[in-house]
Structures are given as structure tokens and as C-alpha cells.
Amino acid sequence: MHPSWVRWLPCAVASLRVVPDDDGPPRFPRSWYDRAELGLPWDEPVWCDPGPVEEWFEQSPGHSEDEVRSHYDQVVEARTRRIETFTECCSRAGIPVPLTLRQLVDCLVALGVLDELTGPGGEAWLVTQFAANPLDVLPLTPQEAAEEAAAQMLERGVLAGIGLRRLAEEQAPDGGGKTVWLTLRRLGDEIGLTPAATRLALDLIAAEESWIAVESGVDLLTVGLDEAFVIRADHSRLAQVYDMDELIAPEHMI
Template structure:
């Protein structure tokens, strides 16, 4: 019988902390706990942890193909700036994750196999003895980084702020998904919804929806109007600017956010 797979419950903010390859470990069998060997042939255990940005010249060529020839120089400049920014953010993330491991007394992992052991030590997976040395696995990826990572007081404050930003992006993604289903207009798309519906779609609390919509009004010119006494909202979404600003299916890693 073929195995059925699902996504493990995940605190979205881990995408900012963990190496890109951790997403392999978020796809799990539908029965918990499961044997680590169930991942064999599915998880690339020996793969490196961080995405390779590739060669900058490839970025330039792709950018130039998308632009008229007369914009070739501008496209190259933009591609090189974007590449440098991505490499810098990636390096900062690698250093920060390594620092968290060192503070927790965990060896810095270099492969997906080592990453599972690292995350188990941090408390994001439970590994218990199984038959023939094949441990049983239970994910705990729904834990909050604030409850797991050895953060300083200043870092905790920054993380709390970053998590608020994460929730705003998740609400923006939900708004974009709803707007994509509405009648096509050039400058704006208008949709009706409720804060509860947006909260369910975004995976956040209702009060976070109200706060996030206010922020998106300032950041992305989203217009919000309450209609009726039942809490229904009318959203006017600038289009296609909003779609281009929040094209992601889920919260992206920082180096992939632009």
C-alpha cells in the first residue's frame, strides 16, 4: 500500500531561522509517530542545507532576457544588486543559525541527516528508540522560536517584531489569493470577506487580521471598509502591484523574499 504524506504543523516563523533544506523534514507520513526509515528515498539525507544562489552571470542573462535590449545595462545592474543582496542575507542567516547552535551546545549541521539530529536536540523533533536502531519520529515544528532558541533579551524583542511582520505577510498572501478569484480590473480588485475568514485562510488570530490590514493600508495601499453590522469587510486591492509584492504561496525565506 502506498504511503500517504502530509505537511507537519509548522510555526511559519521557522522559515527565517532554519536552513532551506529543513522543508524536506516538514513532509511526513500520515501516521504519527513514524520510523525515520520512512523518509529513506524521499529525504535527500546527504544534501547540503542552504540554497545555492548559482552564478551571478546566469542571473544577469535571465534578467536581460526579460527586458528589451535597450534596457540591457539596467537589467544587468539590477540583477547584480539583487544577487549581492541575496548572498549577503544568506550569509547572515547561515552565521545566525550557527550561533544559535553554538549557544545551545549543538554541533552545527552540514547535511540534512545532521540537521534532523540538530533539530531533535533543540526540541523540534522527538526521536525515541525503535526496532533495529530505526528511531521513531514525532515533529514538534509548531513550537515557537521564542520558546526554543537561546535568544538574548534584545534578540527576543526583534523576534517578536519579526513575527508580527510574518503575520502581516501571511494576511497579505490570503488577501492576494482572494483577489485573484475576483473580476479582473486593471488598477484595483474589490472583494468581500470577514476578518474570521481571513484569519482561517492566513492561519492567524482574528485580532492579527485587523492589525495586519491596517499595516497593509500603509505599506501597500490596501483599502479596508466595514460594511454592515455583521463584521463584513470590503477590501480594495491595488492591482497588479499587490500581486507582485506578495506572490508567495507561503512565508518565504528572507533571501527569497524579493
């Protein structure tokens, strides 16, 4: 799945990622989703519900009410922005806004994130296009497309951080390390980016995070794809800041 879809699609899309893992676009009967063992929440809302703020007070001992309420308000605001943006995309495409997981399947077919075709015996089959870039699928204005491209660059920096954390865990399982050995190709394999894209992502995160630095004498613009070098970063901080395995929805990162 293209990492940027987590900013656009409702959280319930995670249930629809449980598809056969084949070489190339997975193709399977639409009825596959109805297998009882999957237990898909067909009639549940597609957006995560943060619940009432009172529950947040109960789950946050040691924090002041103002701190908890401020955090809650930020999460709700980010969630609201995502819902409004997705609603606008649906409106432009002339399709109903999905409220349940069952409706989300039809919505994604209409958007082109899922392709529906006729399979053997006239049965409806699906082809997933989750790997497609939202820039190539969504009805964006030129300004929105430019903003999306910029957002994707920032996301690549986060992916680089996730990759560094994984490599740090491999190299120092007991924690406490301060450096990470890598090559652009090795880090790219870890985060699903080409070495060229990894070069840019690593350059971005080193510029954005003062505590992550490329070893002296290494130029990211010219270092070879398989040339080993060192990134200086505190392993414990990598584990704290980049503790996810992939990008997650903005409201869940606050």
C-alpha cells in the same frame, strides 16, 4: 509549520516537511524518511546556493551588469546573515552546525524542533514540532526575543497580503478587481491565524501599504469577527506583490 521558521532554518528543511498529516503532532518511525520514493537529498548542502554571478548575468537579459550584481550581492548578504545567525544558535545550544540534510535531522532533534522517542520494538520515532514558535524553542537573548517578536508581527502583515490575494482570486478569477470582500474569520482561515491575530495583521498591512485600505466607516478594532467588510486593493498588484503561497526565506524575496 510556524511561518517564522523560514527565517531561521536552512532551506533544506522543506524536505523534512514531507511528513504524515495527522491530527496533532505527527509521529512516525525515523526510518520513514529513508523511503526511496521520497528521494530525499541526504548528502546535499542544507543552504541554497545562489551560484556564480556570471549565471545571473546570463539569466537577466535586458538588465545592466550593475543592476544584476547589486541584486546578487543583496541575496548573498541576506543568505550570509541567515547562516551566521543559525550558526550562533547551534553554538549556544552546543550542537554541531549541520552541513547536509542528514546532519540537519540530528540538529533539529537537538534543538527540539523534532522530538525523538523510542517506538515499538525499540525503533527510533520522531515527533515534529514545526508548529512551535521559534521564540519558545531557540536560545535567544531578551533583546533578540524582542526583535523576533517584532519580526513576527511584520510577517503577519505579509500573511494578510497573501490571504487578500487568494480571496481576490476567488472573487474575480479573471483579474482586474479593485476590492476584496472578507470577514476577519474568513481571512484568518485562509492564512492560518486566529481572528484576533488577523485583525492586527490586517491593521498592520493597511498602515504599511498605501495602496491597501479598509473601506471608509469600518474600524478594525471593533468590527465583528463575522461582519463582512471591504478592503480596497488593486488585484493585479496583490498578485504581483504577494504571489507566494506562504512566507519564504528572506534571500528568496529580494
